[in-house]
Amino acid sequence: MRLDADVCLNSVLVVAALGSSLADLELLSLVPQLKTGGMLRPLFKSNAGGSAFGVGFLSILQGCPVGTAVIALRLSAALACIAAIAFHRGQLLPLLIYVMAAAFLQLRKGLGNNGSDEMLTLTLISVFIARLFSTSFATNIALCFIALQLSLSYFTAGVIKLGAPLWRDGQSLTALMSTQTFGNERLYRFLANNPQMAILASAAVYGGEILVAFAPWVPSPVGLMLLGSGLVFHLLVALTMGLNTFLFAFAAAYPAALYTSNLLYSR
Amino acid sequence: MITWVSASIRNDLGVSSPKDLLCLAIFAVWFLLTVIRQLKRRKPRWLGRIDPLRIVPSWRLFGPRPPSSDYRFEVKCKPAGGEGFVWIDVTPHKPRTWRAFGWNPQRRLRKTFNACANSIWRALRKKGKKRACRTPAYHLLAKYATSLSDFAPRSVRRFRIVRRERSAAGTADMIVFTSRRLGRRRRTVAKV
Numbered sequence: 001m002r003l004d005a006d007v008c009l010n011s012v013l014v015v016a017a018l019g020s021s022l023a024d025l026e027l028l029s030l031v032p033q034l035k036t037g038g039m040l041r042p043l044f045k046s047n048a049g050g051s052a053f054g055v056g057f058l059s060i061l062q063g064c065p066v067g068t069a070v071i072a073l074r075l076s077a078a079l080a081c082i083a084a085i086a087f088h089r090g091q092l093l094p095l096l097i098y099v100m101a102a103a104f105l106q107l108r109k110g111l112g113n114n115g116s117d118e119m120l121t122l123t124l125i126s127v128f129i130a131r132l133f134s135t136s137f138a139t140n141i142a143l144c145f146i147a148l149q150l151s152l153s154y155f156t157a158g159v160i161k162l163g164a165p166l167w168r169d170g171q172s173l174t175a176l177m178s179t180q181t182f183g184n185e186r187l188y189r190f191l192a193n194n195p196q197m198a199i200l201a202s203a204a205v206y207g208g209e210i211l212v213a214f215a216p217w218v219p220s221p222v223g224l225m226l227l228g229s230g231l232v233f234h235l236l237v238a239l240t241m242g243l244n245t246f247l248f249a250f251a252a253a254y255p256a257a258l259y260t261s262n263l264l265y266s267r
Numbered sequence: 268m269i270t271w272v273s274a275s276i277r278n279d280l281g282v283s284s285p286k287d288l289l290c291l292a293i294f295a296v297w298f299l300l301t302v303i304r305q306l307k308r309r310k311p312r313w314l315g316r317i318d319p320l321r322i323v324p325s326w327r328l329f330g331p332r333p334p335s336s337d338y339r340f341e342v343k344c345k346p347a348g349g350e351g352f353v354w355i356d357v358t359p360h361k362p363r364t365w366r367a368f369g370w371n372p373q374r375r376l377r378k379t380f381n382a383c384a385n386s387i388w389r390a391l392r393k394k395g396k397k398r399a400c401r402t403p404a405y406h407l408l409a410k411y412a413t414s415l416s417d418f419a420p421r422s423v424r425r426f427r428i429v430r431r432e433r434s435a436a437g438t439a440d441m442i443v444f445t446s447r448r449l450g451r452r453r454r455t456v457a458k459v
Binding site: 129137161179180 | 281282283284286287289290291293294297298301302305319320321322324325326327328329330331332333334335336337359362363367368369370371372374375376377378379380381382407410411413414415432433434435
């Protein structure tokens, strides 16, 4: 059975928009921290070393105090995308607003963004490009691109951990679990008291990441199993480490992975 | 050669118009840049210049060395009714609760604070205290410390960053950085 590209792209959009909405609601709950003297005020000098568009222009944008309004605008645009799919309306306008607001916030910096925010932005911009070009080829290539990025993300994360001796002997995972920021007290005690289990759990993390990277490139039933284990992994990460938006950010790319697998093996 | 490549793009990939070709080029370049980004831990300068929107991500996620310690933020100030100056813990984020599974806004504060602490610590080790006090991270923390509403204006004198590490031997606290006297001479908090 051949999967429909539009349905897959809509699924990607809905999950990514939900994740982005959650991230924006969390940011809006921290409004005092966005104001002067708050921890989420933008940092000036770009760590990227300036910009092709001129540092002066960027400084104005970065110092702009309308961050809260733009976050609210991005949230509205993400919700409008979901509504547009539900009511069979055009998604281009809400996506355009979303992309513009996201671009502004990316320039502004200093919002404590992590990998999930990057994945959500990347996914939604890809969907925007597909809808902008509005051809079946653009839809296909956007889905394949998202699947490629998903593969690259898991593969890079897995291989880099595999290459690190501290990850291989379980010390990194135990140390990570010992922190208040990302850790879990019970899991830390368990891993610290059972070093063999720490090695096994570390191997499950990087081995799992490397395996899930192949999900878009294997036949759909195997891909589905791999993606299922990926989903369980993200649920456990949300539960133990509090990285809740990773679940949405990476799950949003799963329909694209399934579509790519289907495209490759349904001929 | 060019004819062969263009025929191959048209036939094998199903590109039927210049619009499709442009779309393919956008995604191909974006993916290529992302692959290049993964090769080094730090973003190459040239990539930073052409990627002001930061849409070329690093997928190293907790590798190769994940965070293994927590930071605490303390300010030296005179509490209301108190006589001398004392160090008070004013870490911007609250401890994580079970609700963080679904709702975890504090992670952004943690991430920002940890990034600032790491940035100051790195600058201190590599370039010395003078340069560490000129980093954007220092300015942000200085502004945060002097804007705390719990204390009277100008009562906060300094801030310090304390690192807490846990191991089998127990928990160890280490002061990794103490700021200069705040609000004196140079206005360290001007541009944040």
